[in-house]
Structures are given as C-alpha cells and as structure tokens.
Amino acid sequence: MKFRSLLFLAIIPLLSGCSADTFRLFNPVGAVGSVEWRFTVIDVGVMLLIILPTTVMIAVFVWRYRKSRNAEYDPSWSHSLGLELMMWGIPFLTVIFLGYASYRSTMLVNPYNPAAINYTDPANPPLQVDVITTDWQWVFIYPSLGIATVDDLVVPAGRPIKFWLTSTSVTNDFYIPEVAPMIDVMPGMRTMDGFQVNHPGHYEGFSADFSGAGFSWMQFSTRILAKPDFDKWVAATQGSPNQLSYAAFTKLAEPTVNVGAKPAYFSHADAGLFMQVYNAARAGTVYAIPEQLNIVTSPVDYTQVKNGTN
C-alpha cells in the first residue's frame, strides 16, 4: 500500500468504521453468545445509572465552582452522614443486583455445561469435536465420524456442539468472537466448551492467548453448514487420502507457521488420539522450540526453509 493512500485512508474510519458487522461482539449468534450479549447490555445499563449522573455532576461542579465564578463557597463542609451512607449504600445495592446477574449468567454460559444449551435431548444429541492446538495450528477431530481437519472447523447448524480441548505445547485460547466464548487450551489439561448455532454462517476463529512466534498466524475458519451440506462435507472428507495416526500427528505438531491457515483434511483419525496427546503431555512429551526460531528474523521464513517451500 502506498504511503499517500495510507494518508487518504485515515479519514475512512469516520465513514466505514462503524458498519454493524465490524463490531462482532454486538452481533452474537447462537445460544451462548446471545446470553452473553444480553448480560453485557444489562450490566452496562445498570452501571450507567450510576456512572452517567456521577460524570455529569463532576463536570457540573468543575464548571460551577470555579473560583472565577464566585459561586457559593463553604470552606468547612466535609462531612454528611446521610450522603456518606448513600455513597456506601448505592454501590452496595448495585453489587448485590449485579452479583446475582453474574451468578445467573455464569451458570447459563458455563463452558463445561452451559444451561443455555440442551445437551440431553435424545432427538438432537451433541456432536463431539476434539480440539488440539499445536505450535501453531488447530487440529479438529470428530471422534464419532472418524475424520479430522487442520485449521477448518465445520459443524452442522442446529445441533449442540461439545468441545474437548488440549494443547501439545503451550497455552492457547479458543475464540470465535460471534459464536464461542474464550476458553483456555492447556497442555496436559482438558478444558471444555460448547455452542449451538441454528443458522448457517461463516466465522473466523483464532487463538486469543499468546503462544509464541507463530501466534499471529493461528486462525481457523469456522463454517456452520445446514444439515445436508454438512453430511456432504463429511462424505467428501471421508474420501480424503490422508490419515492422522499418532505418528503422523507428532510430525504435524512440530513447530509450524501455517500462513493463511491453509486447511488439511484426514479421512481417518486414530480413535482416542485426543487422550493419547493429553497423556503424552502429562508424561513429559514436549515439542521444543529451537533457539534459532526465537532469534531468526521471522518464523514464517523459518518454517518455509524447514519445509523446503518458498
């Protein structure tokens, strides 16, 4: 991009910066996201009931009691029992209300078992997806379908999705802004998350917790497909020639920057691959970072040199 166009574009934010879909968190989709947005609005609304009058009063006092205006001056007034009781009491009541709202919403969106999603409906059982982060890619395994992908999360609309998450190396954070709240992805530990979205859509997911030099390139696409489209996609993936055994996985888990989050598909993934990775991490398996990766100029270059591409 030329420098002159950079300058010109500086005025664009005023014109285009405010389009609605830019603010992803204002447009949540799915059961969990909409609960979170509802409580955001409640919390901000209640807080503004206190913050706005306070802001206005400070501004008014600052303007009104300037020395030059010769307004009323009371040099000894520094105590008022009624006011002081009020200034403890109002925040106290607010915290009681918001504390309840917090408890309520935390139960509703608890990532391990969100009350906002019905996991127990036999007519619509949850789809389990195992998520493993490596340095620096996402591996999605569908144990019930026997397939796996890299950097491409594809799920059916209308069905509850249940995630198990772990990492081979360091901590990441699973995040799809409109759809899935953040949850840490840690080596040697298993966390859970879930969502349910009833309409097809395409969203961008990425790691939210810094995980080293390739972190900025750690995106995955999130495609929510209508049931027939999802079934077609599963069938196509099951025809892929690639297979993901544990041995193949250990190669995949070597430090790699996947520029552009190019997806890969596997027609077969080892049963229990998730638990194998989890147990290996607990037993001390690490995918160490070579020192030159911290010192060489760019991990992108490093990966390309290592893979013989470029």
Place this chain on the structure above:
Amino acid sequence: MFVHLQGPYSFLLGRFTLAAIPYNNAIIQFAFAFTAIAALLVIGPVLYFRKIPYLFREWFTTVDHKKIGVMYIILGLVMMLRGFVDGLMIRTQQVMADGPHSPGFLEAAHGYLPPSHFDQIYSSHGTLMIIFAATPILTGLGNIIVPLQIGARDMAFPTLNAISLWLTAVGAALIMVSLFVGDFSAAGWVGLIPLTELDFSPSTGVDYWMWAIQISSVGTTLNAINVIATIVTMRAPGMRWDRLPIFTWTTLSTSIIGLTSFPILGVALALLGADRYLGTHFFTAGMGGNLMLYTNLFWIWGHPEVYFLVLPAFGIISEVIPAFSEKPLFGYITMVAATFAIAGISWTVWLHHFFTMGAGPLVNSFFSVATMVVGIPTGVKVFNWMFTLYRGRLTFATPMLWAVGGLFLLLIGGLTGMMLAIPAINYTVHNSVFVIAHFHCMVLLIVYAAFAAVSFWFPKVFGFRLDETTGKLFFWSFSAGTILVFTAMFGLGFMGETRRLDYLFNTQWWPALVIEEIGIGFYCLSLLMFFVMLFVSIRDRVKNAATADPWGTARTLEWLTHSPVPFYNFAVTPHVNSRDELAWRYANNLASTVPDHFEEIHMPRNTPVPIIIGALAFGFGFGLIWRIWWLTALSLLGIIAVVIYRSFARDKGYHLSAEVMTQLEREPPLGVVSESQYLSEPPLGASGARPLGHAGAH
C-alpha cells in the same frame, strides 16, 4: 549442568558469545545510537564540569529520603520513556501489518518487526511500565512526601532505603542491557506459562525478565518494610492516627500490600528459576508439574500489585483536589475505610485474571462478586472527591487538571471493570484489546496522578514551580492521545481484536488502528511538551521561586517547611494540632511562627554501602542470566561480606547543634543542599522565606 542448553557454553563466559550481540539489526543499531547519544548528553557535561565527586558525594551515597525519592522518580521517568517508545513501536507495527497484503520492511514479512522482536517489545513494554516506571515513581513520591507529611527527619532505616533504590535500579539496568546483549523475554510481562519454560524459550530473554523483576522486587519489599516502620514509629507529636494525611494512609496500606505480596512473586519466580536452571517440574505441563499454579501465584501477587499502584494514586488525588478546592477532603473517615477495604479485598480477586481457565461456575461466581465488591469502596472514593469539589473555590493549576482528568479515567475504567468482572461477559473479551484498554485506563489514572503529584510537589523539592503554560499544553496533548488511542482500542475489543498480535489478519480493524496511531502522535507531542516544560521551568526558576507554600492553598504539614526542603526537613519537629495542619495554622495565624528555640538534631551519615550492594547485585544477576557461575558466586559472597561489614560498623550518624541550626535557619539554604555540602562548605545564599516550625500547643 542440570538442564539441556541449546548453543555453546564456556566456563569463563557462560552462555555468552559475540553472536549474542545483535549488532546487525537495524532497529537495535538505532536504539543503541539513541541510548548512546542520550548517555553522552548526560555523562558529557558531568565529566566536563567535573561533577563526578559531587554526584558520588551528594547522590550516589546519599541516605536522604528526598534525594532517594528524586532518583526513584528520575529512574521511573526514564523507564517510562523507554516503555513509551515500546508502545509506539507496537502501535506502529500493528497499523503497518494489517492484512495479508500489507508490506514488510527490514526483515519482517509484514510491518517492520519480525515476531521474535515484536514479542520482546510488548513484553518489555508491560514489564517496564508496571515494575520499572509506575512502581519507582510512586515509591519515590512516598519516599519524599511521607516523612514530610508526618514530620519525620528521614525514613526509619535510611541506609536500607538507599539499598532499595539501588536494587530497583539494578533491575532496570539489566533490562537496558538486554536490549544490546542477548534478548529480552518474548513471553509477556506476566510470564505466560509454560511458554517461559526452557523448552519454549531457550534463550536468555526469560532469564533477563525473571532476574530483573526478582532483584528489584527485593528492593520494593525492603522499601515497604521501611515505610511501615516510618509511619508507625516516626510521626511528629500530635500526629494521631485520625490526623494522618490521606496520602500517608494510602502509602501505608500500599506498603502492607507490598510487604505481603511481593514475596509471593519472589517464590513464583524462584520456582520458575528452578525449572529453568535445575530442571525441576514445578510449572511444566508434564512430569507432575502444574502450570496453572504459576498463573495463580503470579496473580496472587499481580492483582494486589495493581492496588499497590492505584492506592497511592488515589492518595495523591485526595491531596490535590482539596488543595485546589480550598476545602477539606469530604469524608476523611470513609476515605480511610475505603482505602483499607480496597487493600483487603485486593487479596481475594486474583482469579478474575483467568476466568477462562475452566474453573467451575461457582468458583468463577465467587471471584466475580469479590471483584465487584472492590467497586463499592472505589465508588465511595469517587463520590468523596466529587463532594470535595462541591461548594469549593476551584482553581485549575496543572496538578488539579491531572487529578480531575484522572477521575474521568477512573469512571471509564470502573464501568469497563464491572463488565470484565462478570465471567459471562469476560468470556467474550478476555485476552482481547478491550481488556488492554480497560487496564490502560486504570494505569493511566496512576500516570495522571503521578504527573499531578510531580507538578504539585515539585516546588517543595526543588524550590521553584514548573511552568504552568507548557504544563497545561503537556496535559492537553497527553489527554488527546489518551482519548484517541483508548476509545479506538475499546472499539477494537468489540471487533474481536485480541492482544499481542504481531500480524493482524483482519482488515476491518485498520481504520481504528489508524486512529490509535494518530493518538500516539499526540502522545509524542506531549513528550515534546514535557521536555519544553522542563526547559522553560529551569530557565525561569528564579521567577518561579517557591515559598514554603507556593500554591497558597496547601493544607498538610509538608508545606510548613522551606521550599526546597532542607536536608533535616524541619528545624524543630513540629507539633501537630489538626488533620489539615497548615490550613489550621493559616486559620489561627500560626503558619509563619518562628520557633522560639532550636534544638540539637541527629542525622544519618552518607554511606557507599548501598550502591556497592547494587553493583554486586548487578553482577549477581548478570552472572545468573548468562550462567557465568564464578561471577554469580563472587558477587553473592561480596554482598554477604558487605552486609556483615555494615552490620558491625559503629556509625551512629552525627549531630547538628542548636547554634548550627540557628545559623542554618537564619540563612536557609537555596537549592538542594545536603549535609555533606554543609559540612564541607558554609551554607549558600539566602531566601526570603522565614523559618517555620514549633508552633501552637503551648
């Protein structure tokens, strides 16, 4: 030894080789040139005017709490400058590296910083700003003001005070060295675990981060002990607890937090050090380690640390607003209660820094409510300041502008803090730049308070006021930067931008990034204004010479003695009659009373022991970082030897007789004068100010 190290190792130089010096990196070359020129600009005149003996005698060996405080603040400001340059580089990288088609310069694929370099910069930005800028500046302010506010001659342990300073300076020096020798941590200022383990961060970067913090936090802990002892035991007669100025109260509460929380950080870093040096598995994912243990320990320190910084800032605002409202602080008792409520609750909220860890909903709810409870006393404080303004007679000198500006930041920080306190909301914005914008509001509140304090108490320490016109330009350009950068950043948080991105994959973020960069431009302007302000103020120092109370409306005890404060603080220890002592004396026409007699006073003597311990601690840290074991061992033995030597020294300080005091007070010294100058040459000059002191109470 014990662990597998990548790269060469030798007994003599440890891990150090010439390859550790990034001489071929253009940015480092520029940084080196900049640092070298700045150093020459300071060292050159010092050598030319042969001031090294003066510096050594008056500053490097001083135990005077005011000079130590000034050095703390200068250290903090210099580190803040470097932290700001880091922030500027982060913002510039992000605005340049947005989208797959953004161009790359120097050796980067996008923008001008490769990730390995960018990650060090954001890590050092946080480490510097919190531990080596905000902490020293507030510690320094406490050092200068607290003994004056309570009518003490010095801190309880003057030598220990100097040791604290030099240990903090050693930490800062290690971070500066990491710029040119080796690298700095690329794992965040919080030390993201297990990224900080040797397997994932094999270079010396994490070691620099770890030992710099470890050594300086020893200094901070010692300082906390010192402040507590000073406030508890050295108050002037009549300075009852219910008359203690609010800033002293907040410094006391903050020191209690510091004393109880910094050792936890020390333990967390020591265990991490064991992992990195001895091959243990405290925080590894495997072999029985538990990485969330580190995160818990870090934030059990980290959250109280936030209040360690913000409480003195609240104290400063509580001093400045009454002084420029010409009214006592509204609700003194509720203010003290709120201060200790915040300090107490600060212990029970650490888990809100990682709601996304996967703790159960009840655990998260507990910490959520605990976090919200902090909002109650904080709200009380805001209301107190608001009602202090009510029916006041407000003048808007620079300190008042900074204090009121800080109030608005606190309101925005409070609103967004109450959002983050709810786990359901936190899940959507945790680790996004919304959190960054929130805590920058709080940290900038601290910065606003610090600038309020610097401009408020500057004349007390140096004897002349800072220039008002340029001071106000500094305030407004700084505030313009704050508004632009952090409004845009809150927006980016809602757009889903997460923290610590070297390359941004979403081009929708770009307009807001440009707004942030424009805000950074205003910050650069404010930096220029700061230096212009210093220049103009020093040029006009005679015109702006300060009396004992240069603002005319100050209220507390420190304004009762001369400006600049003589090395013995008060000629005669004052008797305190009221909560707002100076205001009380104005009201009773006692503020200009000459003491009826002088007494002999006892002063501590300067000593080179603290700076020697500092130098040895630098060797100790540098040796550990590069694993040069002989250097580490020698330095440690040296420290032990110096401490033993000092413990047996029979230095009891010296006395100034009543006659000497009479003479000194007849011709009050002009400029910052200390005992050694007095002892070697007669007091200089004279000012119009008359000695003040022993008044009332008879």
